[in-house]
Amino acid sequence: MAVLEQVNSPQDLKKLSFKNLNILSGEIRDLIIKVVAQNGGHLSSNLGVVDLTIALHKVFDTPEDKLIWDVGHQCYTHKILTGRxxxxxxxxxxGGLVGFPDIFESEHDSLNTGHASTSLAFASGMAIARDREEKPFHIVPVIGDGALTGGVALEALNHIGQVKQRLIIVLNDNKMSISPNVGGIGKYLNYLASGRPYIRFKEVMQSIFKAIPGIGKYLVVSSRKILDLARRMTVPGTFFNDLGVKYIGPINGHDLKELVKELEKAKRYDFPVLLHVVTRKGKGYKPAADNPTSFHSSAPFDIQNGKFLKSGNKPSYSKIFGRTVLRLVREDRKIMALTAAMPEGTGLDQVQEEFPKNFYDVGIAEQYMFDFAGGISLGGMKPVVGIYSTFLQRAVDQVIHDIILMKLPIVVGIDRAGIVGGDGSTHQGIYDISLLRPLPGIVLMAPKDENELQHMVYTGLKLKKPVFIRYPKEPGIGVELDKEFKELPFGKSEVMREGNDGIVLAVGPLVYRALAAAEKLFAEKKIDLTIINVRYIKPLDRELILQLLKKSKAIITIEDGIWNGGFSSKVRELLISKRIKGYKVLPLGVPEEIVGVATRDELLAKYHLDADGIYEEIGKFLAD
Ligand SMILES: Cc1ncc(C[n+]2csc(CCOP(=O)(O)OP(=O)(O)O)c2C)c(N)n1
Structure with missing residues (x-):
């Protein structure tokens, strides 16, 4: 019988021998590979922490002890071992399991995560609360070397070193963020993981022993134990030790015995310790180990050859964004492409490859990236940022305080804007319109297709303003791309279809779904709609909207995001400010609720944002 069959809860692990734990680790890897090959998901990070997770559950007792997974994308083994x-x-x-920890899914998940670097701050707060109540349980945040570079993690370390709560921080160091980790902290961890501080210490000690006349050479031989002890003590990890967090490591993250031994020891301290655990991303599946970046967030694939099962040849918006920036850099070396740890995801890796000097990956540091961009802009260069809508949320203060108030020219590609399939609530890009639209002086655009996206990036750079362009995570429409870039008329929408029965103001690629719905409404119900490709959410084409109101006072707004406070509200505010009477508005968008896990198409259908939903909703609205 497979060992995994005997394991239905973490308690079952406690009885297993190390031999069986090692067998279990192989079985879990096989299971994870099968699951991700079928559903897609985070493969390389999950394969990297199978042994670490087994060791954690062997040593600690969840749900009493709190395991906190930073980012949370590496929680599959944890879910498998905790009854799921x-x-x-x-x-x-x-309707299935969330791909990240979820407190509503299981009592073993002690924190919802998805955005990086939050674990240490939560652990710190939870430890304060625990200690006030004099409870004995352990709090164990597991944070990757990538997430450790995030500002909030460093702010937490700074505070933990001061407050000195009893905490066991596990640093899962695999040298990788999604791409290879960047920056000084990553280099420092590599230095620690290589054992070099110890080797250096050993060399110095041995030369001191040798210099002692007579007995020196004997001391060198017998000093191994002392040196070994010294290795475990203060020499490595000075950065952490000096902050007030005891460094322990490096520890082989694939050696269950060593892991269990070190975790057991860590339980004895009554102050914060950090265990530096070294793991390999993708371990156990060669294609993922060889190419951890592609298998970070993987599409379904063929297990035999590791090839992704492709769904069509249409380029993604990210690809077109990166390609456009690359073409523009070829013409103008003042353009600087910036990403916070997402070179591939944003498509800006294309710039990195050809113009490494015009590209910066700043690590998981969205706030820093906007201030860095501000500095670049003040210095007379042209920053172009690629960022996911969901991660932009973290830097809204920098956008307002550091970019908008100084009216700094910058172009921001907001990727994954709108509903995002697969990842669930933490990754939805549904708030950017409502967060950005009240900000004075900004330009906010949304292309209806990939051809328009390239023109928007080009136009954005010409405008010399803070420009934001939002586009979704879905393949482009497959339209032909114009060879030459062109400047889009500032603040002007595009009329796609004319009719007298209602005005549809559609944002982004939903324009095409609205067009399909309009054709069907005309064919089946003789309802004749005007369809507008909004293009500029800000500044709004007020002139056109006011003009169209002469034809019909039935307005339908369609946006891929929350409509409450979003584009629909903006249109309504215009109508109110102009004291228009007798209009009615149908807002199609995401309502004010937490958007869970499903595919993008399923979610679009749920919120009536697919062609059929738009058709039905408009049909009902106009019939009322
Ligand atoms: C604030 C934020 N920015 C970017 C991301 C996208 N992201 C998800 S995982 C990841 C890499 C995390 O690296 P690490 O913490 O070392 O974990 P590993 O995947 O290597 O196990 C990134 C950048 C995120 N989740 N949150």
């Missing part, structure tokens, strides 16, 4: 083995094939599917 039988539903693991539902992960990332509608």
């Amino acid at each position: 083995k039988d539903s693991i094939f539902t992960i990332r599917k509608k």
Whole structure:
């Protein structure tokens, strides 16, 4: 019988021998590979922490002890071991398990995560609360070397070193963020992981022993134990030790015995310790180990050859964004492409490859990136930022305080804007319109297709203002790309279809779904709609909207995001400010609720944002 069959809760692990734990580790890897090959998901990070997770559950007792997974994308083994083995094939599917820890899903998940670097701050707060109540349990945040570079993690370390709560921080160091980790902290961890501080210490000690006349050479031989002890003590990890967090490591993250031994020891301290655990991303599946970046957030694939199962040849908006920036850099070396740890995801890796000097990956540091961009802009260069809508949320203060108030020219590609499939609530890009639209002096655009996206990036750079361009995570429409870039008329929308029965103001690629709905409404119900490709959410084409109101006072707004406070509200505010009477508005968008896990298409259908939903909603609205 497979060992995994005997494990239904973390308690079952406690009885297993190390031999069986090692067998279990192989079985879990096989299961995770099968699950991700079928559903897509985070493969390389999950394969990297199988042994670490087994060791953690062997040593600690969840749910009493709190395991906190930073980012949370590496939680599959944790889910398998904490009673969710039988539903693991539902992960990332509608109604299934969330691909990240979720406190509503299991008592073993002590924190919802998805955005990086939050674990240490939460652990710190939870430890204060625990200690006030004099409770004995352990709090164990597990943070990657990538997430450790995030500002909030460093702010937490700074405070933890001061407050000195009892905490066991596990630093899972695999040298990788999604791409290879960047920056000084990563280099420092590599230095620690290589054992070089110890080797250096050993060399110095041995030369001191040798210099002692007579007995020196004997001391060198017998000093191994002392040196070994010294290795465990203060020499490595000075950065952490000096902050007030005891460094322990490096520890082989694939050696269960060593892991269990070190975790058991860590339980004895009554102050914060950091265990530096070294793991390999993708371990156990060669294609993922060889190419951890592609298998970070993986599409379904063929297990035999590691090839992704492709769905069509249309380029993504990210690809077109990166390609456009690359073409523009070829013409103008003042352009600087910036990303916070997402070179591939944003498409800006294309710039990195050809113009490494015009590209910066700043690590998981969205706030820093906007201030860095501000500095670049003040210095007379042209920053172009690629960022996911969901991660932009973290830098809204920098956008307002450091970019908008100084009216700094910058172009921001907001990727994954709108509904995002698979990842669930933490990754939805549904708030950017409502967050950005009240900000004075900004330009906010949304292309209806990939051809328009390239013109928007070009136009954005010409405008010399803070410009934001939002586009979704879905393949482009497949339209032909114009060879030459062109400047889009500032603040002007595009009329796609004319009719007298209602005005549809559609944002982004939803324009095409609205067009399809309009054709069907005309064919089946003789309802004749005007369809507008909004293009500029800000500044709004007020002139056109006011003009169109002469034809019809039935307005339908369609946006891929929350409509409450979003584009729909903006249109309504215009109508109110102009004291227009007798209009009615149908707002199609995401309502004010937490958007869970499903595919993008399923979610679009749920919120009536697919062609059929738009058709039905408008049909009902105009019939009322
Ligand atoms: C604030 C934020 N920015 C970017 C991301 C996208 N992201 C997800 S995982 C990841 C890499 C994390 O690296 P690390 O913490 O070392 O974990 P690993 O995947 O290597 O196990 C990034 C950049 C994120 N989740 N949150």
